[in-house]
Amino acid sequence: MTDGLEAALSLTYAWIKAGHVIFVIFWIAGLFMLPRFYVYHQQAAAGSPEERSWIERERKLRKIIITPAMAMVWLLGLTLLYITGAWSQGWMQAKLVMVLLLSAYHGWMIGYGRKLAAGDRSMSGKALRIMNEVPGLATAVIVVLVIVKPF
Numbered sequence: 662m663t664d665g666l667e668a669a670l671s672l673t674y675a676w677i678k679a680g681h682v683i684f685v686i687f688w689i690a691g692l693f694m695l696p697r698f699y700v701y702h703q704q705a706a707a708g709s710p711e712e713r714s715w716i717e718r719e720r721k722l723r724k725i726i727i728t729p730a731m732a733m734v735w736l737l738g739l740t741l742l743y744i745t746g747a748w749s750q751g752w753m754q755a756k757l758v759m760v761l762l763l764s765a766y767h768g769w770m771i772g773y774g775r776k777l778a779a780g781d782r783s784m785s786g787k788a789l790r791i792m793n794e795v796p797g798l799a800t801a802v803i804v805v806l807v808i809v810k811p812f
């Protein structure tokens with residue numbers, strides 16, 4: 662490979678990785694906010710104008726930030742994976758398991774938002790606050806896996 666082509670490819674890789682990390686931040690920031698919104702939503706009286714405002718805020722957060730950010734993280738992450746071939750490494754396999762769990766959490770939280778909008782408040786505020794710890798813990802484990810690469 663010529664030096665020029667190699668330099669161009671490594672620059673492209675760096676840009677894809679930068680994009681990956683930027684969308685990771687958007688995704689996780691949104692996941693931190695969503696259960697908080699649900700807690701405040703559940704403090705509003707059912708059917709009140711305040712409840713309708715929360716339903717709209719939650720819908721926008723999901724549609725404009727969280728779901729597109731997750732799609733971009735997956736798209737760019739899988740591109741990096743294709744370029745590096747890192748799936749044979751233990752830390753990457755462990756990371757994939759964590760990311761699948763985080764994506765399942767995302768799906769479940771979105772599902773709860775739909776139920777909430779339909780008037781079903783089956784979770785307590787306390788349970789939602791506890792669930793709100795999941796993205797922080799997953800982020801800590803994933804960052805250690807990708808940076809320290811312990812195995």
Ligand code: HEM
Pocket residue numbers: 678681682685689734735737738739741742743745747760763799800803804807808
């Ligand atoms: C959705 C599926 C994901 C896939 C397929 C994926 C894949 C990858 C790959 C292949 C790399 C390059 C790693 C290397 O060779 O050094 C990378 C970098 C990185 N990923 Fe992901 N990733 C995903 C999600 C995430 C999530 C959810 C986080 C954080 C919560 C994250 C954080 C990072 C960070 C911080 C780096 C940069 C590490 C460095 O300095 O090289 N990724 N990702």
